[in-house]
Amino acid sequence: MENVMQNTQQTSDQWWNEIKNDEARFIDWLMKQYHGEVTASVRILAFAERYAHPDSRMARMLYTIADQEQAHAAWVGELLIARGITPAVLEKDERYWDKTLGAIESFETGAAVAAHAEHMRLERIRVIVADASTPPDVRRVFARILPQEVFHEQAFATMAGEEAMRATLADHQLGRMAIGLIPEAMAA
Secondary structure (H helix, E strand, O other): OHHHHHHOOEOHHHHHHHHOOOHHHHHHHHHHHHHHHHHHHHHHHHHHHHHOOOOOHHHHHHHHHHHHHHHHHHHHHHHHHHOOOOOOOOOOOOHHHHHHHHHOOOHHHHHHHHHHHHHHHHHHHHHHHHOOOOOHHHHHHHHHHHHHHHHHHHHHHHHHHHHHHHHHHHHHHHHHHHOOEOOHHHHO
16 A cells, blocks of 8 residues: 555645545554654754754754644644554654755755755645644644744745755655655646
């Protein structure tokens, strides 16, 4: 099933319409959301440690974003617990990150990789929040996450600058394809 899903390219709308109507895939997606939020926090803290002076404005911004990702993990964890599932970090292939993390050569390119990932995540969150048929508790949680993710995308893009955003775009598009999400240029 994983390989079939990996090779099927979909828009965020198409993806959500399939996920929300399949209980097993919906729970799997929630578990991956929890995993993604926890690991995002860890990655951001490691990035800050490697590339930002601990007392700098940039480091403080990264620490704030990492804290917010931890809060998102807690909120998604509550959704899982309400469904009788114990939240856990998964052992899984990181198809998107395998295509994008190699582009990090500096603070700017690391911020650009993060900005692209946040942009992609926002596509999906906006679809989830806008859909009246999304389970109400899930919709409420993602409506809370949405403005913070908008902040994350903007902060990372600003830290990155236009040159780094352009330099990392091709790897981002490969990452989107690896997870089965149609690259934006093709979705239009």
